[in-house]
Amino acid sequence: MDDSTELKCPDNNTGNPALTMTTQVAAILVLSHVFQIFLKPLGQPAPLAQILAGFVLGPSGLSRSPRIHVFFFQNFAVDFYESLALYCRISIMFLMGLEMDVPYLMRNLRPASIIAFGGCFMCTVFAAAISYFVYDETGSRGSHFTLALVITVILANTASPIVFRLAADLKFATSDIGRLAISSSLIGDMYAVFILVLVSGEKHKRTVNGWVLMAFCSLLLLVGIIIFTTHLVNWLNRRNRNQKNLQALEVMIICLVILVAAMTLETMGFSSIIACFLMGSTFPRGGKSARTLLAILTYMVHNFIFPIYFGYTGFKADTTYINELKKIGIVVMVIVLSIGGKILGTLSACRYLKTPLNEGVLLAVLMNMKGHVDILTLTTAMQNKVLTSAIFYNLMVSAVVISSLISAALIGFLVRRESNTIGLKHIPMEFHSPDKELKLLACVHSRHPVNTMVRLIVSLRGSDDVPISPYLMHLIELPEKIKKSSSYYEPEEDEFSDDEDYCSNDVVEINEAVDIFIEETQMMIHQVQTIAPFFSMYQDVCDFADDIRASFIVLPFHKHQRIDGKFENDKEGVRTTNQKVLRNAQCSVAMLVDRGHTTTGTQAAGSESLQQIATLFFGGPDDREALGFSKRLSTHHHTSLTIVRFLPTSAKDPNVRINVDQKDDDVLVAIQDHETQIEEADNSALANFYHRYVTSGKVRFVEKYVENGVQTGMILRDMAETYSMFVVGKGGRGDCLLTTGISDWEECPELGVVGDFLASSEFDISGSVLVVQQHR
Numbered sequence: 001m002d003d004s005t006e007l008k009c010p011d012n013n014t015g016n017p018a019l020t021m022t023t024q025v026a027a028i029l030v031l032s033h034v035f036q037i038f039l040k041p042l043g044q045p046a047p048l049a050q051i052l053a054g055f056v057l058g059p060s061g062l063s064r065s066p067r068i069h070v071f072f073f074q075n076f077a078v079d080f081y082e083s084l085a086l087y088c089r090i091s092i093m094f095l096m097g098l099e100m101d102v103p104y105l106m107r108n109l110r111p112a113s114i115i116a117f118g119g120c121f122m123c124t125v126f127a128a129a130i131s132y133f134v135y136d137e138t139g140s141r142g143s144h145f146t147l148a149l150v151i152t153v154i155l156a157n158t159a160s161p162i163v164f165r166l167a168a169d170l171k172f173a174t175s176d177i178g179r180l181a182i183s184s185s186l187i188g189d190m191y192a193v194f195i196l197v198l199v200s201g202e203k204h205k206r207t208v209n210g211w212v213l214m215a216f217c218s219l220l221l222l223v224g225i226i227i228f229t230t231h232l233v234n235w236l237n238r239r240n241r242n243q244k245n246l247q248a249l250e251v252m253i254i255c256l257v258i259l260v261a262a263m264t265l266e267t268m269g270f271s272s273i274i275a276c277f278l279m280g281s282t283f284p285r286g287g288k289s290a291r292t293l294l295a296i297l298t299y300m301v302h303n304f305i306f307p308i309y310f311g312y313t314g315f316k317a318d319t320t321y322i323n324e325l326k327k328i329g330i331v332v333m334v335i336v337l338s339i340g341g342k343i344l345g346t347l348s349a350c351r352y353l354k355t356p357l358n359e360g361v362l363l364a365v366l367m368n369m370k371g372h373v374d375i376l377t378l379t380t381a382m383q384n385k386v387l388t389s390a391i392f393y394n395l396m397v398s399a400v401v402i403s404s405l406i407s408a409a410l411i412g413f414l415v416r417r418e419s420n421t422i423g424l425k426h427i428p429m430e431f432h433s434p435d436k437e438l439k440l441l442a443c444v445h446s447r448h449p450v451n452t453m454v455r456l457i458v459s460l461r462g463s464d465d466v467p468i469s470p471y472l473m474h475l476i477e478l479p480e481k482i483k484k485s486s487s488y489y490e491p492e493e494d495e496f497s498d499d500e501d502y503c504s505n506d507v508v509e510i511n512e513a514v515d516i517f518i519e520e521t522q523m524m525i526h527q528v529q530t531i532a533p534f535f536s537m538y539q540d541v542c543d544f545a546d547d548i549r550a551s552f553i554v555l556p557f558h559k560h561q562r563i564d565g566k567f568e569n570d571k572e573g574v575r576t577t578n579q580k581v582l583r584n585a586q587c588s589v590a591m592l593v594d595r596g597h598t599t600t601g602t603q604a605a606g607s608e609s610l611q612q613i614a615t616l617f618f619g620g621p622d623d624r625e626a627l628g629f630s631k632r633l634s635t636h637h638h639t640s641l642t643i644v645r646f647l648p649t650s651a652k653d654p655n656v657r658i659n660v661d662q663k664d665d666d667v668l669v670a671i672q673d674h675e676t677q678i679e680e681a682d683n684s685a686l687a688n689f690y691h692r693y694v695t696s697g698k699v700r701f702v703e704k705y706v707e708n709g710v711q712t713g714m715i716l717r718d719m720a721e722t723y724s725m726f727v728v729g730k731g732g733r734g735d736c737l738l739t740t741g742i743s744d745w746e747e748c749p750e751l752g753v754v755g756d757f758l759a760s761s762e763f764d765i766s767g768s769v770l771v772v773q774q775h776r
Helices: 002-012 017-042 046-057 066-072 075-099 102-107 109-137 144-156 160-169 176-204 208-239 248-267 273-281 288-315 325-352 357-366 373-383 390-417 450-460 506-521 534-547 572-584 621-634 666-694 709-718 749-759
Strands: 438-444 468-477 526-532 552-556 559-561 567-569 588-593 611-617 639-648 699-706 725-729 768-773
Touching: 017 046, 017 066, 017 075, 017 288, 046 160, 046 288, 046 390, 075 160, 075 248, 075 273, 075 288, 075 373, 102 109, 102 176, 109 144, 109 176, 109 325, 144 176, 144 325, 144 373, 144 390, 160 176, 160 288, 160 357, 160 390, 176 273, 176 357, 176 373, 208 248, 208 273, 208 288, 248 273, 248 288, 288 390, 288 506, 325 357, 325 390, 357 390, 373 390, 438 450, 438 534, 450 468, 450 506, 450 552, 450 588, 450 611, 450 621, 468 506, 468 534, 506 526, 526 534, 534 572, 552 572, 572 588, 572 749, 588 621, 588 749, 611 621, 621 639, 621 666, 621 725, 621 768, 639 666, 666 699, 699 709, 709 749, 725 749, 749 768
Parallel strands: 438 468, 438 552, 468 526, 552 588, 611 639, 611 725, 639 699, 725 768
Antiparallel strands: 559 567, 588 768
């Protein structure tokens, strides 16, 4: 009697499906956080905990209880779940497109396609081999061809959202292997979506001409939406020129356009997965629209939609159907062939591309992440009555979920084991090729140095075809406690000071300067913010630089130039932060002393006026780093670079440069060896630079002979009005005679002797100063 009552409950239940769905979502979020507490110390990523939470909550776990099963699996709630999954897919794929490094994808389309094709091809072969066996053993009815297509998707698909989240959680999304994995997974997703369209078309029984016509109409719709969205976004950016972000209504309009386009494509019988990704990747990146959407979607997707979507994937698995040895064998066979096919195909592709074996294994396991298009294909085939076997459906869903759980655990293990391979590998600018991608982190505390910073980024772009990934981080102080009065906020009255509105409108003005820069140069700058007290702000800067694999950090000087040309101190915490970054950063660091008020700084950020830059070379590792930094500057067509090498007057005598190989005194031998090593390294770096850039006419080279630091100071004063920027190493020079006594006192040791001299208020110079410190 009780059993019959319970069986009738699903049909007679008049509960609100929204309550069921809300309870399920809340339970998945709570369980996923609980699992993550235990799994995170083991190095396991968040998607593993979220899929496992859904798996435990679903019919394979707690929903085995009849009461829980009746509550969660109401017949009329299925449409709500599917609608929720659709909205989640739209949000995830649009955000992936918005965050995707499209230039990297275009540059590496060939290797990404080869890796994706290798795994998909091998899995397709395996799917064709087992389709007859699975069809017979699961009692399937309907099209044999459709079942083979579904198995192909299950084996070959790579869930790009899960790969995207895994790479982000495990801190290698910005590495070459992480970006290659994300790019390859997207291509694999396209292959699976194409098969999904074929499976969906089985129900409609369209002719070839009808299918082509509908596909052409869908493509026209997608292109039209992209064009319309681009014009709408550009208009909204102009409309909100003086605002920090878009208004809520404007954000809703953009989201509504994207949602309507996606739903229209779904209604026409085509999956909106790739369309949403394309809408995101073609979305105008510069301006307030992209910045506002990125902030809102990142928070919402990473904190709510990802856990719900991955949890719902695990929730779909019902292992109660695996109750016979034969069914266990089918599930194990699908899992083994899925993992094995990806490993064989990906490793073959990596061998062809000459990729290291350890990276190939990690890529192969990443390519095996499931739970996206494959479950959608199974659901679509069942809903369209193309497949009718519930046994096949549940066995395949179980195989997909278990395969993803195994792969996620393996990825966590492999990332820990290969931390040295995929971790931060810093290459000094001294050895960094100007033809390779440069990842740069520029920091600002206020609006003052922004124009000079972005002009520096323009110069570092080099030639137009050389990739650069610049990030601009706005460092905002989080006060330890609110003070009623503070000397920082109550400066003495000064008619030339512009500190009365310090930090009042910084965010808006920084965003506006960057937006103008992007509009003029068509070059993307990624903007980020960090809010922290000054005593710990350096840690945020260093951690973010590690996360993006930055080759270089540029910090603003703790003083800014007033309109009368004099320097004014910012908060003391700015200087402390700079000093800590210099000590703790895992890459080379430069300090920018901005004199934008008295030079071309009043020009637009993206101005292409000719910049006269001088690199001062005294010797030592920091100066060699400055020389390597100048390689990028020399390749830009609107930069005129001059290398000024300072030498002692005794160096004019060629006999002085002859190294003595044998000395009687061991101490003198050690000192001579050390000085010889520095001199040899300096000469080698200069010779390589000279033959590549000076002989070709791209760079001017000048030698200055001086007796002491006083003469060095005189020469620098003579050069003061000639150049708009001076690049110099911080210190570590082999010959201190050239800089000794250059000034009476050293005010800012973090700039080094020469940098401190150039940055002093007494030194009448119109050019900004960039002081470089090599990471050692």
